[in-house]
Amino acid sequence: MKKFRSMTYPYIIWIAVMIVIPMILIVFYAFTVEGNSVASIKFSFANFIRFFTDVIFLEVLLKSLYIAVVTTVVCVLLGYPIAYVIARLPSRQNMILILLITMPTWINMLVRTYAWMGLLQDGGVFSSILSVFGLGDVQILHTDFAVILGMVYNFIPFMILQIHTSLAKMDSSLLDAANDLGADGAKSFLKVTLPLSVPGIVSGITLVFLPAVSSFFIPKLLGGGQYVLVGNIIENQFLTAGDWNFGSAISLIMAVVIMISMFLTKKVDVKASSNGED
Amino acid sequence: MEKKKSIPSKIILVLTLLFFYLPIAYIILFSFNDSRSLTKFSGFSLQWYEKMFSDSTMMSAVLYTIIIAVIATAVSTIVGIITAIGLSKSRRIVRNMVEQINNLPVLNPDIVTGIGLLMLFSAFAINKGFMTMLLAHIMFCIPYVMLSVTPKLRSLDPNITDAAMDLGATPFQALYKVIVPQIKPGIVSGALIAFTMSFDDFIISYFVTGNGVQNISILVYTMSKRVNPSINALSTLVIVIITVALGIVNLVPIIREKKKRK
Numbered sequence: 059m060k061k062f063r064s065m066t067y068p069y070i071i072w073i074a075v076m077i078v079i080p081m082i083l084i085v086f087y088a089f090t091v092e093g094n095s096v097a098s099i100k101f102s103f104a105n106f107i108r109f110f111t112d113v114i115f116l117e118v119l120l121k122s123l124y125i126a127v128v129t130t131v132v133c134v135l136l137g138y139p140i141a142y143v144i145a146r147l148p149s150r151q152n153m154i155l156i157l158l159i160t161m162p163t164w165i166n167m168l169v170r171t172y173a174w175m176g177l178l179q180d181g182g183v184f185s186s187i188l189s190v191f192g193l194g195d196v197q198i199l200h201t202d203f204a205v206i207l208g209m210v211y212n213f214i215p216f217m218i219l220q221i222h223t224s225l226a227k228m229d230s231s232l233l234d235a236a237n238d239l240g241a242d243g244a245k246s247f248l249k250v251t252l253p254l255s256v257p258g259i260v261s262g263i264t265l266v267f268l269p270a271v272s273s274f275f276i277p278k279l280l281g282g283g284q285y286v287l288v289g290n291i292i293e294n295q296f297l298t299a300g301d302w303n304f305g306s307a308i309s310l311i312m313a314v315v316i317m318i319s320m321f322l323t324k325k326v327d328v329k330a331s332s333n334g335e336d
Numbered sequence: 337m338e339k340k341k342s343i344p345s346k347i348i349l350v351l352t353l354l355f356f357y358l359p360i361a362y363i364i365l366f367s368f369n370d371s372r373s374l375t376k377f378s379g380f381s382l383q384w385y386e387k388m389f390s391d392s393t394m395m396s397a398v399l400y401t402i403i404i405a406v407i408a409t410a411v412s413t414i415v416g417i418i419t420a421i422g423l424s425k426s427r428r429i430v431r432n433m434v435e436q437i438n439n440l441p442v443l444n445p446d447i448v449t450g451i452g453l454l455m456l457f458s459a460f461a462i463n464k465g466f467m468t469m470l471l472a473h474i475m476f477c478i479p480y481v482m483l484s485v486t487p488k489l490r491s492l493d494p495n496i497t498d499a500a501m502d503l504g505a506t507p508f509q510a511l512y513k514v515i516v517p518q519i520k521p522g523i524v525s526g527a528l529i530a531f532t533m534s535f536d537d538f539i540i541s542y543f544v545t546g547n548g549v550q551n552i553s554i555l556v557y558t559m560s561k562r563v564n565p566s567i568n569a570l571s572t573l574v575i576v577i578i579t580v581a582l583g584i585v586n587l588v589p590i591i592r593e594k595k596k597r598k
Contacts, residue, residue: 062421062424062425062426062507063422063425063426063430064422065418065422066423066426068415069418069434070430072415072475072478073438076456076471077440078437079456079459080453080455081440083452084451084452139348140352144349157586159352159356162356164578165360165536165578165579166535166536166552166553166571168538169363170359172363172560172571174359176374179374180375181375182374183375211359269445269446272448274447289445292447293447296454296543297543302451302455306451309451312445312448313444313445316445
């Protein structure tokens with residue numbers, strides 16, 4: 059047994075270096091200011107003060123949250139009916155459709171986002187469709203709509219798959235019981251199906267919200283160069299401005315925002331499932 | 337749950353598939369366009385493929401992507417298997433600790449993992465380039481291998497390994513001849529996930545690369561600022577490679593099943 063156990067030692071050292079140290083570095087940089095020769099390390103909150111006293115940064119944070127929340131809501135509203143319809147299909151078609159929905163997620167996100175750039179361009183497929191309705195002059199690319207569309211496109215499969223899993227696990231005899239007890243379709247959906255699928259919705263929300271808040275290439279490709287979300291600021295601080303301390307502080311703020319949102323979502327989950335048990 | 341398809345649900349399914357596959361179809365179609373336009377298809381041509389294959393930046397990006405994906409898959413599969421087996425025999429505290437730390441890159445946004453690695457490499461004064469990208473890919477691939485191998489290990493009978501060793505097998509032989517063959521399906525799916533994760537990665541690669549080393553995603557990102565239909569050809573190549581890889585993995589078990597039945 060000892061011999062087998064020792065097989066894990068190299069990996070433990072590996073994750074200490076490759077996962078734990080980077081996390082420590084982010085926290086360290088966030089709470090220090092530039093000039094990090096070991097002799098002159100100075101702990102300070104300057105980076106955080108700079109972020110929270112600057113209206114521009116706060117606006118960007120709010121905008122990122124707004125885009126991520128809208129994306130998540132759209133993913134739930136569109137993803138739920140899709141998952142519901144698929145879950146009711148015979149098992150063979152069910153399997154094929156799930157495979158068809160999983161397939162695109164395996165293809166490079168960047169490639170798929172780039173495709174939307176072409177589709178949404180002026181004179182592109184989308185605007186030709188709109189011009190049929192007399193809306194030819196509407197600009198789509200480089201708007202909030204384009205960014206949200208790109209995010210929904212990239213992240214909705216996660217939502218569909220999570221909701222589908224929770225619906226597929228459901229015991230269908232519960233629905234029969236509800237019907238026998240006099241519930242009509244709408245009522246048994248609201249009282250039985252929906253509460254039982256809440257855990258799926260919640261894990262779907264987690265999987266959509268997290269990448270949506272931190273995304274930086276979707277806003278850049280579909281929102282245009284002037285479109286800035288939190289992810290773009292972080293990218294900029296690290297790769298252009300070179301202010302790693304400020305960049306680390308922003309990523310830490312983003313991580314905290316994400317944790318708070320996750321905590322709130324989980325709370326809703328517990329509440330909803332305990333309601334379902336009444 | 338099985339009911340006949342109603343018309344609204346049919347419409348939902350058709351629209352869903354259209355939404356998912358329209359952009360992919362669009363990319364493939366316009367990679368054969370004979371003009372520069374990204375909005376009007378004027379005729380069939382292979383010129384963008386010719387341009388792609390003669391463009392050395394594009395070809396080196398394809399090469400880097402494949403080399404890194406292959407090495408990262410091989411290394412992370414081997415390390416992942418060894419670690420997962422070792423963990424299955426370890427104390428619970430160790431197991432939980434490793435699982436928790438493994439989860440960090442999954443729970444963190446990729447951008448955070450990316451900047452963390454960027455700062456790590458510069459703290460150790462490692463020049464950014466091929467090596468740093470490879471190390472980063474190995475780092476994020478291993479947890480996926482472990483995730484797909486560990487459940488298979490749990491369902492193994494621990495006595496079989498002991499029996500093999502009682503019968504004179506060295507621990508290495510027991511590992512290689514007894515444990516590995518039984519967890520093969522988990523290994524295959526873990527390796528596939530690792531390969532596609534590495535092949536498709538953009539965010540982490542983008543932060544840890546340097547020295548002109550670009551993978552396909554980074555290239556698409558930097559080139560997409562200007563109209564360049566060769567990107568469509570490159571994207572089509574990516575779509576084909578991933579679809580073939582997925583096809584093989586999904587079809588092989590089905591074909592094997594059929595042969596067994598015969």
